[in-house]
Amino acid sequence: MMDHTISISRRRALSMAAAGFATLAGLGLAGCAGGAEAGKTSYKIGVLQLVEHAALDASNKGFVAALDKAGISYTIDQQNAQGDQSACQTIASKLVGDGDDLIFAIATPAAQAVASATTDIPIVGTSITDFAGASLVQSNERPGGNVTGSSDLTPVSDQIDLLVKVLPQARHVGLLYCTAEANSLIQIEMAEKALDAAGLTHSRYTVSSSNEIQQVVESMIGKVDALYAPTDNTIAAGMSTVAMVAQENKLPTVVGCDTMVEDGGMISYSINYEDLGYKAGEMAVKILKGEAKPADMPIETLSKSECKLIVNAAVAKAIGVDLSGITADITV
Known part of the structure; x- marks a missing residue:
């Protein structure tokens, strides 16, 4: 059984994701500022979503579904900036200060805010067209830092x-x-x-x-x-x-x-944004388990066939x- 805690600030809960969360127990476990520790059995994840709209909500839902599918135990802190750039910065600082094992950033301004707040905690972003173009990574093929994720570059x-x-x-x-x-x-x-x-x-x-x-x-x-x-x-x-x-x-x-x-x-x-978020969630699981590092994980996209x-x-x-x-x- 997985343990989840949802703390939602300045937003209403994502209706579909919240339904899944509500069935699970809530236990808050402390993490370390440098990311997940080897051998950890539960992880602390922060989420910063730029604004509430259907595509980003779907990405958030897909991310959570991937965590659940992996069977890991985690607590999650859902935060939404409601489209406010200054709120992005404030929330990013909060998540870093909380010592999360990983931060999930939904949309470019959210990822930029988190990336400016930490170079230690692993960051997985999604709903971002061009990570390199947004100065989030050294290159989309080899990020080289603490940021990776899935791109929503559409055809x-x-x-x-x-x-x-x-x-x-x-x-x-x-x-x-x-x-x-x-x-x-x-x-x-x-x-x-x-x-x-x-x-x-x-x-x-x-x-x-x-x-x-x-x-x-x-x-x-x-x-x-x-x-x-x-x-x-x-x-x-x-x-x-x-x-x-x-x-x-x-x-x-x-x-x-x-x-x-x-x-x-x-x-x-x-593309399908829930699938995009799911792909980001799969990347996050690998990072949390110590199977990969953001620096070495190319930015992923959905194929044209999808x-x-x-x-x-x-x-x-x-x-x-x-x-x-x-x-x-x-x-x-």
């Missing part, structure tokens, strides 16, 4: 190919993302290259916070034929607002991940887009 060029296929009349595409997220810019640049290759024009539409989403999407109306949004945490968290404006104005949306489709996007060719085509049939119908020629893996 951006395939998503643009999908846009071209389902929206053959589209000529100008609006690219929506948050300027505070460096990894979003990486995806935007990839999308721009793919759009250029397809002969489509494009414009960037940026927000600095969720409060600007409605106004910025409204500013696209009449200027673009389609909206593309990558796996941007701010946009994903505000996807219902994007969807509301887009549907009212019959603007098709091609988005970066499955949960954004579930929240009102029209279509995506997407991606799924997901459509929101109700949204497509509402805005008058015919998806009858598309064979979806998932329809919501």
Whole structure:
């Protein structure tokens, strides 16, 4: 029987993960600041999630599922910064001060906050597009420090190919993302290259916070034929607002991940974030057991064969887009 303790600050519990936690006993066991000790029988794990939205929640759930599948005994401290950068720093300092054996960081700003707070405690990150580009590791092939994890780099060029296929009349595409997220810019640049290759024009539409989403999407109306949004945490968290404006104005949306489709996007060719978190959890187990070190563990990704085509049939119908020629893996 595994022992779990959940301490949740400034967030509501992840509903599905919490259900699993609730069935288990809670015993707090002290760890050491340098990571797991050889021969330990129970581990202390801290979690810092940037913000609450479906994709990151799914990553968190997958991580916990991998720990449970491994059969290890652990306590876990779930923390959520609610999208606040200063809160990321505060929580990171807390987790380091608690002497966790390992810290799991969900999304780039969360991982950057933890990495700046410790070079000793092993850090496993996920929902991060480019670890090296975010200065979290020396290289994605050989991290070289105390950070490793799983990347959520999505098949951006395939998503643009999908846009071209389902929206053959589209000529100008609006690219929506948050300027505070460096990894979003990486995806935007990839999308721009793919759009250029397809002969489509494009414009960037940026927000600095969720409060600007409605106004910025409204500013696209009449200027673009389609909206593309990558796996941007701010946009994903505000996807219902994007969807509301887009549907009212019959603007098709091609988005970066499955949960954004579930929240009102029209279509995506997407990785699965629960699988991504599970992969990170498997990496964490190896580190805790002393079977591997972050420095030597390449950043892992989900393969193209693991991606799924997901459509929101109700949204497509509402805005008058015919998806009858598309064979979806998932329809919501």
